[in-house]
Structures are given as C-alpha cells and as structure tokens.
Amino acid sequence: MDDYQAGIEILRKMLGTERAEAVVERFKSLSPAFEKEAVSVVFGRTWSRSTIDLKTRSLCSIGILASLGRLNALKINFTLAMENGASLEEIVEALLQVAIYAGYPAALDALVLLDETVKSSRKEP
Amino acid sequence: MDDYQAGIEILRKMLGTERAEAVVERFKSLSPAFEKEAVSVVFGRTWSRSTIDLKTRSLCSIGILASLGRLNALKINFTLAMENGASLEEIVEALLQVAIYAGYPAALDALVLLDETVKSSRKEP
Amino acid sequence: MDDYQAGIEILRKMLGTERAEAVVERFKSLSPAFEKEAVSVVFGRTWSRSTIDLKTRSLCSIGILASLGRLNALKINFTLAMENGASLEEIVEALLQVAIYAGYPAALDALVLLDETVKSSRKEP
Amino acid sequence: MDDYQAGIEILRKMLGTERAEAVVERFKSLSPAFEKEAVSVVFGRTWSRSTIDLKTRSLCSIGILASLGRLNALKINFTLAMENGASLEEIVEALLQVAIYAGYPAALDALVLLDETVKSSRKEP
Amino acid sequence: MDDYQAGIEILRKMLGTERAEAVVERFKSLSPAFEKEAVSVVFGRTWSRSTIDLKTRSLCSIGILASLGRLNALKINFTLAMENGASLEEIVEALLQVAIYAGYPAALDALVLLDETVKSSRKEP
Amino acid sequence: MDDYQAGIEILRKMLGTERAEAVVERFKSLSPAFEKEAVSVVFGRTWSRSTIDLKTRSLCSIGILASLGRLNALKINFTLAMENGASLEEIVEALLQVAIYAGYPAALDALVLLDETVKSSRKEP
Numbered sequence: 001m002d003d004y005q006a007g008i009e010i011l012r013k014m015l016g017t018e019r020a021e022a023v024v025e026r027f028k029s030l031s032p033a034f035e036k037e038a039v040s041v042v043f044g045r046t047w048s049r050s051t052i053d054l055k056t057r058s059l060c061s062i063g064i065l066a067s068l069g070r071l072n073a074l075k076i077n078f079t080l081a082m083e084n085g086a087s088l089e090e091i092v093e094a095l096l097q098v099a100i101y102a103g104y105p106a107a108l109d110a111l112v113l114l115d116e117t118v119k120s121s122r123k124e125p
Numbered sequence: 126m127d128d129y130q131a132g133i134e135i136l137r138k139m140l141g142t143e144r145a146e147a148v149v150e151r152f153k154s155l156s157p158a159f160e161k162e163a164v165s166v167v168f169g170r171t172w173s174r175s176t177i178d179l180k181t182r183s184l185c186s187i188g189i190l191a192s193l194g195r196l197n198a199l200k201i202n203f204t205l206a207m208e209n210g211a212s213l214e215e216i217v218e219a220l221l222q223v224a225i226y227a228g229y230p231a232a233l234d235a236l237v238l239l240d241e242t243v244k245s246s247r248k249e250p
Numbered sequence: 251m252d253d254y255q256a257g258i259e260i261l262r263k264m265l266g267t268e269r270a271e272a273v274v275e276r277f278k279s280l281s282p283a284f285e286k287e288a289v290s291v292v293f294g295r296t297w298s299r300s301t302i303d304l305k306t307r308s309l310c311s312i313g314i315l316a317s318l319g320r321l322n323a324l325k326i327n328f329t330l331a332m333e334n335g336a337s338l339e340e341i342v343e344a345l346l347q348v349a350i351y352a353g354y355p356a357a358l359d360a361l362v363l364l365d366e367t368v369k370s371s372r373k374e375p
Numbered sequence: 376m377d378d379y380q381a382g383i384e385i386l387r388k389m390l391g392t393e394r395a396e397a398v399v400e401r402f403k404s405l406s407p408a409f410e411k412e413a414v415s416v417v418f419g420r421t422w423s424r425s426t427i428d429l430k431t432r433s434l435c436s437i438g439i440l441a442s443l444g445r446l447n448a449l450k451i452n453f454t455l456a457m458e459n460g461a462s463l464e465e466i467v468e469a470l471l472q473v474a475i476y477a478g479y480p481a482a483l484d485a486l487v488l489l490d491e492t493v494k495s496s497r498k499e500p
Numbered sequence: 501m502d503d504y505q506a507g508i509e510i511l512r513k514m515l516g517t518e519r520a521e522a523v524v525e526r527f528k529s530l531s532p533a534f535e536k537e538a539v540s541v542v543f544g545r546t547w548s549r550s551t552i553d554l555k556t557r558s559l560c561s562i563g564i565l566a567s568l569g570r571l572n573a574l575k576i577n578f579t580l581a582m583e584n585g586a587s588l589e590e591i592v593e594a595l596l597q598v599a600i601y602a603g604y605p606a607a608l609d610a611l612v613l614l615d616e617t618v619k620s621s622r623k624e625p
Numbered sequence: 626m627d628d629y630q631a632g633i634e635i636l637r638k639m640l641g642t643e644r645a646e647a648v649v650e651r652f653k654s655l656s657p658a659f660e661k662e663a664v665s666v667v668f669g670r671t672w673s674r675s676t677i678d679l680k681t682r683s684l685c686s687i688g689i690l691a692s693l694g695r696l697n698a699l700k701i702n703f704t705l706a707m708e709n710g711a712s713l714e715e716i717v718e719a720l721l722q723v724a725i726y727a728g729y730p731a732a733l734d735a736l737v738l739l740d741e742t743v744k745s746s747r748k749e750p
Contacts, residue, residue, distance in 0.1 A: 003628075030486040031467050034474070041666050042225045042479050051218040056181055060188040060219050064226045065480060067189045069319055069444055072487055073226065073480030092281050093176040094185050099284070100167045101189045101198065103603045104292050105315060105323030111280040112322055128253075155611040156592050159599070166291050167604050190605060194569055194694055197612055198605030217656050224659070228478045229667050230690060230698030236655040237697055292600045301593040306556055310594050313560040314567045314601045319444055323601065342406050343551040344560050349409070350542045351564045351573065353728045354417050355440060355448030361405040362447055378503075416541050417725045426718040431681055435688040435719050439726045442689045448726065468676040469685050475667045476689045476698065530736040531717050534724070542729050565730060569694055572737055573730030 004036060007044030014047075014054065014083050023076060054084040059094045066095060066110035067102035074110060078117045088118070129161060132169030139172075139179065139208050148201060179209040184219045191220060191235035192227035199235060203242045213243070254286060257294030264297075264304065264333050273326060304334040309344045316345060316360035317352035324360060328367045338368070379411060382419030389422075389429065389458050398451060429459040434469045441470060441485035442477035449485060453492045463493070504536060507544030514547075514554065514583050523576060554584040559594045566595060566610035567602035574610060578617045588618070629661060632669030639672075639679065639708050648701060679709040684719045691720060691735035692727035699735060703742045713743070 001009070011020035027035035047057065058081035065074040081091055091114065099107040126134070136145035152160035172182065183206035190199040206216055216239065224232040251259070261270035277285035297307065308331035315324040331341055341364065349357040376384070386395035402410035422432065433456035440449040456466055466489065474482040501509070511520035527535035547557065558581035565574040581591055591614065599607040626634070636645035652660035672682065683706035690699040706716055716739065724732040 027483075030483075030490050031470075033467055033471065034482060034486055037471060037474060037670065038479050038483070041670065045662065045666065046221055046225045049218065049221065052184065052215050056184060057218075057222060059177065059181060060184050060222050061226060063185040063188040064192045064223055067192050068227060068478070068480070070226070070478065070480035070484055072483045089176050092283055093174065093182075095281075096171055096174065096283065096287060097182055097185050098189055099287060099291075100171045101186060101195070101603045101605055102193060103318070103320065103601045103606075104288050105318070105320035105601055106603075107284060108277075108280075108288070108322045109320055111284055115280050152608075155608075155615050156595075158592055158596065159607060159611055162295065162596060162599060163604050163608070166295065166599075170287065170291065193603070193605070195603065195605035195609055197608045217658055220656075221658065221662060224662060224666075226478045226480055228476045228481075228693070228695065229663050230476055230693070230695035231478075232659060233652075233655075233663070233697045234695055236659055240655050296596055296600045299593065299596065301589050302559065306559060307593075307597055309552065309556060309560050310563040310597050311601060313563040314598055317564045317567050318602060320601070339551050342408055343549065343557075345406075346408065346412060346546055346549065347557055347560050348564060349412060349416075350546045351561060351570070351728045351730055352568060353443070353445065353726045353731075354413050355443070355445035355726055356728075357409060358402075358405075358413070358447045359445055361409055365405050412545065416545065420537065420541065421721055421725045424718065424721065427684065427715050431684060432718075432722060434677065434681060435684050435722050436726060438685040438688040439692045439723055442692050443727060445726070464676050468674065468682075471671055471674065472682055472685050473689060475671045476686060476695070477693060527733075530733075530740050531720075533717055533721065534732060534736055537721060537724060538729050538733070568728070568730070570728065570730035570734055572733045 003040035003044035005044070006048050007039035007042070010043050010048040011039070014080055016083075019079070055081070055086050058084045058086055059090065062091060062094050062110070063098055066098045066106055069106065069109060071109075071113055075113055075117055078114055079121070128165035128169035130169070131173050132164035132167070135168050135173040136164070139205055141208075144204070180206070180211050180215075183209045183211055184215065187216060187219050187235070188223055191223045191231055194231065194234060196234075196238055200238055200242055203239055204246070213239075253290035253294035255294070256298050257289035257292070260293050260298040261289070264330055266333075269329070305331070305336050308334045308336055309340065312341060312344050312360070313348055316348045316356055319356065319359060321359075321363055325363055325367050328364055329371070338364075378415035378419035380419070381423050382414035382417070385418050385423040386414070389455055391458075394454070430456070430461050430465075433459045433461055434465065437466060437469050437485070438473055441473045441481055444481065444484060446484075446488055450488055450492055453489055454496070463489075503540035503544035505544070506548050507539035507542070510543050510548040511539070514580055516583075519579075555581070555586050555590075558584045558586055559590065562591060562594050562610070563598055566598045566606055569606065569609060571609075571613055575613055575617050578614055579621070588614075628665035628669035630669070631673050632664035632667070635668050635673040636664070639705055641708075644704070680706070680711050680715075683709045683711055684715065687716060687719050687735070688723055691723045691731055694731065694734060696734075696738055700738055700742055703739055704746070713739075 011023060015023065024035065024039060027038055058077065061077045062074065062081055065077055078091065095107045095110050098110065136148060140148065149160060149164060152163055183202065186202045187206055190202055203216065220232045220235050223235065261273060265273065274285060274289060277288055308327065311327045312331055315327055328341065345357045345360050348360065386398060390398065399410060399414060402413055433452065436452045437456055440452055453466065470482045470485050473485065511523060515523065524535060524539060527538055558577065561577045562581055565577055578591065595607045595610050598610065636648060640648065649660060649664060652663055683702065686702045687699065687706055690702055703716065720732045720735050723735065
C-alpha cells in the first residue's frame with residue numbers, strides 16, 4: 001500500500017468514509033498537488049504511525065496548531081480529536097497548556113474556533 | 126495550599142527535590158518576580174491540574190514548545206517528559222507530529238536540543 | 251482578596267462594570283475553566299501589578315499581540331488601551347514599531363482590526 | 376525621486392494605476408502614517424531594488440507571508456505575484472515549500488485565501 | 501537631513517557616539533545593504549518619530565522582540581531601553597506581560613538573554 | 626524509485642556525495658525515524674519537484690526559514706542556495722524582503738548565521 005492509499009485509510013478510520021471524503025475533496029478543490037502531498041505525508045506517512053495512540057497524537061496536534069494559530073487545520077483537528085476519543089474537557093485541558101506555554105490569547109483564539117466547530121456540528125442531522 | 130506552594134509540590138513530585146530546587150533557583154537568579162509567577166501559574170495552577178495525565182501533558186508541551194522554538198523551556202520539558210514516563214521514542218514521535226504541523230525544521234531544532242539534553246544528563250553521576 | 255477577585259476588580263476599573271462583565275461572560279461561555287484562569291492570571295496576577303502604568307502596559311500588550319497575530323485578545327486590548335488613556339495616535343505609533351520589528355504586514359493586520367473595532371464602538375449608543 | 380514617489384511608481388508598474396491607487400487608498404483609510412511608511416519603505420525602498428527579479432521577489436514574499444499567516448498582505452501579494460508573471464502553478468509550488476518548512480497547515484491557510492482571491496478577481500469585469 | 505543621517509543621529513543620542521558606531525559597524529560587517537536599510541528605516545524613519553517617548557517605545561520593542569524570539573535585536577534593545585531610562589524592574593515588568601500574552605517560555609528565553617547582557621556590560625570598564 | 630531514494634539523489638545532485646552524506650548522517654544520529662521522514666518528504670517528495678527551479682526554491686526557503694527563525698535548517702539552506710546558483714547578493718536580497726515582511730530583526734538573525742556559515746566554509750580546505 002502506498003502513502004496516498006495509507007492516508008485515505010487512516011482518514012476513513014478516524015472520520016468515517018463520508019467525512020474523510022469531504023476533507024479530501026476540499027483539499028483537491030484548492031489544489032490537487034497539495035491534496036496529494038497532504039494526504040500522503042500528513043495522513044499516510046505520519047498519522048498512520050504507531051508509538052503514541054491516536055488520542056494523544058490528537059491532543060499534541062491541537063497544542064501545536066493552537067500555538068501557531070493555523071485555523072483551518074485546527075478546525076479539522078478538533079473533529080479528529082473527538083473522533084479519536086478525546087472529550088471536550090480534555091481538549092480544553094490541552095488548550096490550558098497552550099495558555100501557559102504560548103500565551104492565553106492563543107488559547108482564546110482556539111476556544112472561539114472550538115465553540116464554532118461544536119455549534120456547527122450540532123446543527124447537522 | 127496556595128498556588129506557589131502547589132507549584133513547588135508538583136515540581137518536586139515530577140523532578141525530585143534536588144532537581145526541582147535547581148529549576149526554582151535558576152528562575153530566581155534571573156528574576157524573583159518571574160520565578161514567583163512561573164512557579165505559581167505554570168506549575169501551581171496548571172501542571173497540578175488533572176483531566177489529562179502528566180505524560181500526555183508533557184507530550185503536548187513538547188509539541189507547543191518545539192513549534193514556537195522556545196529552547197530553555199523545551200529543555201526542561203524534555204526532562205519532565207522522561208520523568209513523567211515518556212520514552213525517547215514517544216518524544217521523537219511527538220516531534221514527528223511537529224514536523225508535519227510546524228515544519229520539519231522545527232522538529233530538527235528540537236532534536237538537536239534533545240540530543241544535547243540526553244548527552245549532558247548521561248554525564249551526570 | 252484572591253487572584254480571581256483581583257482580576258474582576260482590575261477589569262472593572264479599566265472597562266467599567268458593564269463591559270468587564272461582558273468580557274467575563276464571553277470567556278465563561280467558551281469555557282468556565284479558561285475563564286477562571288484568564289481572569290485570575292492575566293488580570294488578577296498580572297494586569298493588577300504596578301511598576302509600569304496601565305497605559306504603558308497597554309501599548310506593550312498591543313505590540314506583543316499584533317506581532318503574534320492574536321486577534322481576539324488584540325481587539326479587547328484596543329479597547330483597554332483607549333480606556334487606559336492611550337490615544338488612537340499612540341496606538342498607531344506602537345503599531346509602527348511593530349512594523350519594523352515584526353514586519354509591516356503584522357501592523358497591517360492589526361490596523362484592519364483596529365479600524366473595525368473603532369467603527370463598531372461608534373455604532374453603540 | 377524620494378522613497379514615497381518611488382513606492383507609488385513601482386506599485387503602478389506592478390498593478391496598473393487603478394489598482395495601485397486602491398491599495399494606497401486602503402492603507403490611507405486605515406492610517407495616513409502607516410500608508411506613508413508602507414509605501415516608502417516596503418515599495419519605494421525595497422520592492423524597487425534590483426538583484427532579484429520581481430517574480431522571484433514575489434515567490435519569496437508568498438513564502439514569508441504564508442509562513443507567518445499575515446493574511447491581508449498575503450492577499451495583495453497573490454495579486455502582485457500574478458502581475459509579476461508567476462503562474463498559479465508556481466504560486467502553489469512555493470506553498471508546497473511552505474508545507475515542508477512551515478507545516479502543511481500554513482500552506483492550507485494560504486491556499487484557502489488564494490482560492491478566495493482568484494474567485495473574487497474572476498467576478499470583476 | 502536624509503533618513504540615514506537621521507538614523508545615525510538618533511542612535512548617537514540614545515547610545516552615545518562610541519556604542520552607536522559599534523552597532524553600525526556590526527551591521528555593516530554583516531551586509532552594507534542591510535546596514536543602510538536598518539539605519540535608515542528602523543532608526544531614521546521610525547525610532548526618530550515622536551508621539552510616544554523613547555522609554556515607552558523601548559518597552560514596546562522588548563515586548564515585540566521577546567514574543568518573536570529575535571535574540572540579536574533583543575540584546576541591542578535591552579541596552580537601548582536602559583539608556584532610554586527604563587529600570588531593570590520595568591524591563592522585567594514588560595517581560596511579565598510577555599509571559600501572559602506570548603507564554604512564560606518566551607519571557608524565560610528573554611530573561612536568560614537579559615541576564616547575559618547585564619553581566620557582560622558590568623565587565624566593561 | 627521510492628521517496629527515500631529520490632531524496633538521496635536530489636541531495637547528492639545539489640551538495641555532492643560527500644556533503645549529502647554528512648547531512649544524512651547528522652539527521653540519522655539525531656533520530657533514524659526523523660532522518661527517514663526528512664529525506665523522503667523534504668527532499669524526495671518536495672525538493673525533487675519541478676515547476677520552479679532550484680535557485681528560486683532556495684530563495685523561497687531562505688525567506689520561510691529566516692521568518693520562522695529555524696536556524697539549523699537555515700544554515701543547511703544557505704549552503705544549498707549557493708550550490709543551486711544563488712550569489713551572496715541574491716541571498717541578502719531575499720533577506721531584505723524578510724526585513725520588510727517579517728521584521729528587520731529576523732533578517733539580522735539570519736545575517737549573523739550567514740556570516741558564520743560563510744566564514745566556517747572558507748576554513749575548509
């Protein structure tokens with residue numbers, strides 16, 4: 001199995017077929033070259049690794065992305081984290097670690113986005 | 126127990142009395158005002174929280190600090206992570222997550238520091 | 251007086267009771283745990299310190315937040331700065347210092363937000 | 376010719392008179408002091424330099440701005456890059472270099488903005 | 501008086517002729533083109549402005565540079581701040597504002613550098 | 626040819642066999658897992674792409690890495706840029722673009738490192 005196929009597999013495992021497809025289609029509509037790289041490298045080569053479990057990997061990812069203020073990927077990672085078994089309380093707890101190490105404003109920006117993400121996902125049937 | 130005392134407690138629990146003391150004295154020599162705030166807020170109010178365990182908190186912290194390139198705190202956190210039960214492999218794994226989300230160069234800078242930290246700790250009796 | 255109460259006090263002193271309440275409620279709606287930490291640490295432990303006056307503290311804060319692109323906290327700090335006696339000219343002057351030290355684009359992003367903040371505050375009765 | 380006038384010249388050369396004017400007016404509406412500095416320093420003193428050609432300068436600029444997440448200047452620079460002879464494929468290629476060196480999420484945020492910029496420019500007559 | 505000359509003037513006013521010269525020579529040895537731009541833009545066009553006084557400008561600058569971890573310029577700015585009338589206590593106070601808004605580790609890195617700067621300046625006759 | 630092998634090829638093409646080996650060995654000594662990912666993704670999948678030439682890719686990379694302050698990768702990229710045909714003047718020119726878009730202090734930190742890199746390479750036989 002090549003990197004791209006491995007990326008599709010792990011995305012489906014974490015998000016279900018339908019939402020995995022939506023992420024891939026969104027990337028492809030922005031740039032097919034980026035989509036190929038992101039699926040192969042981010043998901044196929046890296047998220048599919050072992051050593052740390054998916055939930056821990058998710059909480060680390062949220063810490064990284066909130067610190068850097070990368071909002072599109074952070075939004076996807078809030079969903080990934082919840083699908084990987086992290087509770088809202090655990091996500092907030094990771095953001096409190098962001099507060100001391102990257103500043104309270106980085107945590108605030110992330111919490112505003114988390115709030116929007118949770119509210120919009122509740123509206124879905 | 127006030128925040129400062131709680132900070133000293135959790136530092137001792139994680140690092141042992143001697144090394145906890147060394148961190149506190151280092152901070153105090155730089156600035157007593159900073160030492161009071163860092164011990165009380167970073168350790169007393171935040172590291173002593175529950176919801177996520179110390180090892181997960183450590184791996185998140187490494188992700189945040191490596192992404193931002195904060196080298197002094199990252200060095201302390203490599204030691205904290207190992208004391209909190211993270212293996213070298215797990216720390217490297219968190220840094221591979223840094224590679225995709227903050228760039229491979231952020232992971233490289235962190236790995237250079239990790240290498241120095243591990244080597245200097247081996248020289249201690 | 252504990253840190254949280256000190257935070258509420260300084261917020262009220264700077265913003266007036268009503269707007270202080272609005273900030274606290276906004277934080278609480280995002281996460282009660284974050285609200286407790288932000289009020290206690292950011293406002294209670296730090297903004298209530300002396301040594302530098304509130305206006306200087308505000309201009310420093312704007313410099314920090316504009317450099318890092320933390321938009322939610324920057325918006326609150328534009329209001330805080332004006333309440334702490336900074337004129338629009340002085341805020342812009344701090345942003346020109348941001349321009350040389352963090353790049354002109356960081357100042358531009360901040361000025362776009364400042365413009366929105368000033369315009370929306372004028373619409374209030 | 377002074378720095379400001381040189382800035383206006385290079386802006387007109389790259390964007391045409393009408394769009395150059397629009398950028399200058401936008402800056403002026405935010406802050407006349409900022410407009411004077413940005414036109415004189417960014418465009419007059421720097422963009423008008425030689426040694427590297429305008430297209431290469433544009434691709435470097437996109438790399439810098441995408442890495443730092445400076446969205447207002449990045450949007451202007453997508454237009455500048457296309458006017459300076461960069462194809463969409465070359466811009467995406469610069470963003471793939473951003474992906475490995477600043478993280479795939481930095482490239483994603485930039486691609487979302489590029490998509491909006493291209494779509495809104497197509498709507499213009 | 502042109503921008504470059506204005507830059508030399510303000511540098512001399514803040515640092516005295518000898519240390520101003522040392523900064524300029526250091527920049528020139530790295531790159532004459534950079535030296536010309538830095539002296540003209542950073543010092544001639546920006547530091548020589550009024551609206552906020554030199555001490556406030558210094559404390560803002562320290563906030564910006566500590567947040568971004570720009571160590572060479574931060575070191576120069578610690579000296580500038582002290583020459584512009586800021587006490588060590590006021591500099592530390594600005595760094596406590598950095599702690600809450602950019603994270604305690606950003607303040608720690610800056611304090612380590614401040615400590616080195618103060619110690620090396622004491623060794624001078 | 627797989628990604629890893631493609632990475633070794635492009636590294637050898639750009640740096641010559643001996644120096645390519647030195648980079649790979651350095652990465653391997655820090656972490657074999659990181660070395661495999663960095664060679665495969667950074668060099669094999671990305672640097673070996675076409676659309677923009679190696680010199681332009683180098684100047685973009687320097688812009689990105691100087692903006693983020695990633696010093697270990699920046700040092701390698703100064704060497705890569707010179708091997709890919711960029712003159713010192715062109716590298717400095719890219720750093721002047723960094724000055725306006727990421728701040729003059731980011732360019733200063735990079736120039737200090739460039740100076741060290743050039744000096745240490747001259748000492749080699």
